Each structure stands twice: as C-alpha cells, then as structure tokens.
Amino acid sequence: MLNRRRKLRLVTDRMFLRAPQHADFRGWTALRQASADFLKPWEPTWSADHLTRKAFTNRVYWAQRSIVGGTAVPLFLFRREGEVLLGAITLDNIRRGPAQSGTLGYWIGEPFARQGYMGEAIEAMVHHGFNELDLSRIEAACLPENAASRGVLEKSGFKYEGVAQSYLQINGRWRNHVLYSNLRRDRRGKTDVG
Numbered sequence: 001m002l003n004r005r006r007k008l009r010l011v012t013d014r015m016f017l018r019a020p021q022h023a024d025f026r027g028w029t030a031l032r033q034a035s036a037d038f039l040k041p042w043e044p045t046w047s048a049d050h051l052t053r054k055a056f057t058n059r060v061y062w063a064q065r066s067i068v069g070g071t072a073v074p075l076f077l078f079r080r081e082g083e084v085l086l087g088a089i090t091l092d093n094i095r096r097g098p099a100q101s102g103t104l105g106y107w108i109g110e111p112f113a114r115q116g117y118m119g120e121a122i123e124a125m126v127h128h129g130f131n132e133l134d135l136s137r138i139e140a141a142c143l144p145e146n147a148a149s150r151g152v153l154e155k156s157g158f159k160y161e162g163v164a165q166s167y168l169q170i171n172g173r174w175r176n177h178v179l180y181s182n183l184r185r186d187r188r189g190k191t192d193v194g
Contacts, residue, residue, distance in 0.1 A: 038110035101137035141177035
C-alpha cells in the first residue's frame with residue numbers, strides 16, 4: 001500500500017503531477033482567471049472567493065488531508081520543461097470495502113487544451129489508482145456536449161455506461177452527465193453506444 005507520508009509525485013513523458021502547495025497560489029490564480037470563460041461552461045459556479053488566497057489555502061489543506069486520509073488524490077499538472085502549471089486532476093470519493101472505486105475529475109487551462117496533456121495525466125492517475133491504491137473501478141462523468149472530455153476519456157480506456165439525470169450543478173443549472181468507467185480487469189469490448 002502507498003506510504004502516504006512521502007510526497008506523492010506522478011511522472012509522465014512531459015509532466016509531473018503533485019499535490020498543490022501554498023507557493024502555487026499565483027500560478028493557479030492566474031491560470032484559472034485567464035481560462036475562466038473556457039472553464040465556466042463545464043464547472044460548478046465559482047464561489048465569490050474562488051480566486052482568493054484564503055480559498056486556495058483551504059484547497060491546499062484539503063488536498064493534504066485527503067491524500068493522508070486516503071479519501072482523494074488531488075494533484076496539479078506541471079509541464080516538466082519550465083515547471084509550468086497546466087491544470088489539475090483529482091481522484092475523489094475513494095470508496096473502500098466491496099466498492100474499491102473512485103471518481104475522476106479534471107480541468108486544463110485554456111492555453112494547454114487539446115495538446116495531449118490531460119490524456120497523459122489520466123493515464124498516470126488511473127495507473128496510480130489501480131496499482132498503488134488497489135482500486136477496481138474508476139468512474140468519470142462529463143456533459144454530453146463536451147466532446148473534448150468525452151474524447152480524452154475514451155482514448156484513455158474509459159467506456160460509456162449511460163446517463164445520470166441532474167447529476168451536477170454546472171454553471172448554475174442541474175445538468176445531465178454521461179457516465180464512463182475504467183475497470184482494472186476490463187473485458188468489455190469497445191462500444192459505440194452514447
């Protein structure tokens with residue numbers, strides 16, 4: 001089992017993924033602010049203090065507690081060249097016992113979208129979830145019209161499972177989501193459903 005006391009760091013061809021740190025505040029705020037119009041159609045409505053230092057500090061402490069407690073793995077994505085913040089990925093809602101599953105969520109800054117970074121991050125997180133956390137199932141959901149998110153999930157081995165009605169409040173409205181899953185020992189074939 002993962003030694004949660006050591007610093008968690010996942011490495012891909014072009015990136016490293018690690019937990020947020022207090023020193024990331026300016027880079028995170030700048031990227032979120034610059035990408036606001038790009039992100040808001042796909043995310044829950046940002047709170048009034050979303051970009052404040054206090055909210056970011058709470059985010060850092062939540063990430064630390066979640067990793068140590070084994071309930072979530074929230075990581076920032078950094079390009080190895082120049083250590084540029086690209087976005088974030090979280091394996092959340094980790095359930096143990098007979099479920100052995102978790103839920104994947106992610107975002108990428110607009111300047112870095114559609115360059116393959118998120119596919120690398122998903123591959124690293126899924127590998128970590130299956131091999132280090134001993135999960136059996138990783139789930140993900142996105143809006144039906146989010147072709148980029150659906151595409152990266154499908155390219156990453158996730159398979160369509162169905163639609164969840166009023167799954168999340170996105171940009172102020174309850175929205176249906178398409179559901180995907182990746183199974184550690186998946187024997188399902190490719191499907192064109194959905």
